[in-house]
Amino acid sequence: MTSADVLDEYPFVSIVVPFHNAKTFLPNLLESLLNQNYPKNRYEIVLVDDGSTDASSDVITKAMERRREMCNIKVLRRNEKGGPARARNVGIKNSKGEIIAFTDADAIPKKDWLTELMKGFKDDSIGGVTGKVVTDFQRLLYPLRVSPVSEFVTCNIAYKRKALTQSGLFDEKFKCPFREDSDLAYRILDQGYKIIHQNSAVVYHPVKQIKLKDLLRVPRYHAYDILLFKKHPKQAKVILGIRFCRFSFSGIVVILNALVIFILFITTPIKWSVIFTLLYFFSGTLVLSIIKPSAKGKNLKDRIQGAIWHELYLLFTVIGHIIGSIKFKKWLL
Numbered sequence: 001m002t003s004a005d006v007l008d009e010y011p012f013v014s015i016v017v018p019f020h021n022a023k024t025f026l027p028n029l030l031e032s033l034l035n036q037n038y039p040k041n042r043y044e045i046v047l048v049d050d051g052s053t054d055a056s057s058d059v060i061t062k063a064m065e066r067r068r069e070m071c072n073i074k075v076l077r078r079n080e081k082g083g084p085a086r087a088r089n090v091g092i093k094n095s096k097g098e099i100i101a102f103t104d105a106d107a108i109p110k111k112d113w114l115t116e117l118m119k120g121f122k123d124d125s126i127g128g129v130t131g132k133v134v135t136d137f138q139r140l141l142y143p144l145r146v147s148p149v150s151e152f153v154t155c156n157i158a159y160k161r162k163a164l165t166q167s168g169l170f171d172e173k174f175k176c177p178f179r180e181d182s183d184l185a186y187r188i189l190d191q192g193y194k195i196i197h198q199n200s201a202v203v204y205h206p207v208k209q210i211k212l213k214d215l216l217r218v219p220r221y222h223a224y225d226i227l228l229f230k231k232h233p234k235q236a237k238v239i240l241g242i243r244f245c246r247f248s249f250s251g252i253v254v255i256l257n258a259l260v261i262f263i264l265f266i267t268t269p270i271k272w273s274v275i276f277t278l279l280y281f282f283s284g285t286l287v288l289s290i291i292k293p294s295a296k297g298k299n300l301k302d303r304i305q306g307a308i309w310h311e312l313y314l315l316f317t318v319i320g321h322i323i324g325s326i327k328f329k330k331w332l333l
Contacts, residue, residue: 014043015044015045015103019052026063033103047073047091084154084170085175103203104155109203113203120196126193127163129201130195147207156203171227175224218320222324225248225324226330230329
């Protein structure tokens with residue numbers, strides 16, 4: 001079999017990676033993408049700088065200078081941040097692959113990642129192939145330390161260009177890196193395509209430590225739960241954990257807590273109400289730190305902080321749902 005025959009067996013792939021202020025992660029990402037065992041003349045790397053203000057572009061320039069023989073890198077720069085949905089669309093529109101693969105700037109695909117993803121495109125009915133995301137699972141403690149290991153995440157997925165085009169690409173109304181991947185996947189499935197799992201296509205994604213400033217962004221992110229629910233009410237019920245009518249798990253928990261506090265304040269003096277409320281939340285935090293499955297094996301400090309973060313996360317999620325209900329004119333708590 002000649003070299004040309006071998007290359008003809010591989011579809012041309014465009015790897016689209018949006019990034020914003022990712023100078024720390026880009027060297028490892030570029031090294032892993034440039035060292036894929038996929039034929040070098042059968043893929044391109046399309047990097048979309050979504051308004052970075054750090055030295056990300058310098059990192060890319062240096063990488064390209066070191067690997068002058070690798071001419072399959074394309075860098076697109078946006079002057080202002082528009083979110084990953086818009087950045088990926090820019091990448092798709094400026095790429096030439098019949099298959100578009102996606103990963104994140106802070107991810108590290110294995111050497112055979114692209115090859116294994118392409119093995120999933122066996123027939124015309126398959127519109128997308130999603131791989132396996134691995135991380136330091138022992139460090140995970142939701143929502144204190146997290147990693148994108150859910151379904152359809154864009155750190156490890158590939159779609160046929162035809163399926164993307166027919167589905168209208170990413171919905172740019174999703175301004176945050178949240179729910180835009182699920183929305184696209186649902187629309188592709190609605191077109192009659194299949195999205196299959198290829199567990200041999202592996203991407204490593206580091207665990208992210210969630211700080212207080214990250215928690216304060218939760219309402220903005222979870223406002224997009226409502227947009228997802230408005231567009232895909234049936235599928236979104238599962239991912240959003242809607243238990244009763246239009247009440248999510250978060251909404252039910254927050255309402256019950258608010259009811260308990262309300263009863264305390266109308267049945268006891270203010271002084272005792274405040275004390276009982278603090279004791280109520282302290283005991284809830286303590287119980288949560290013990291029974292959470294992800295807390296197993298963690299030290300006491302991590303357990304308590306994780307439980308506090310969990311309670312705050314639920315509250316901020318509901319605030320986000322209220323904001324989203326107003327913004328997208330679809331009620332969900």
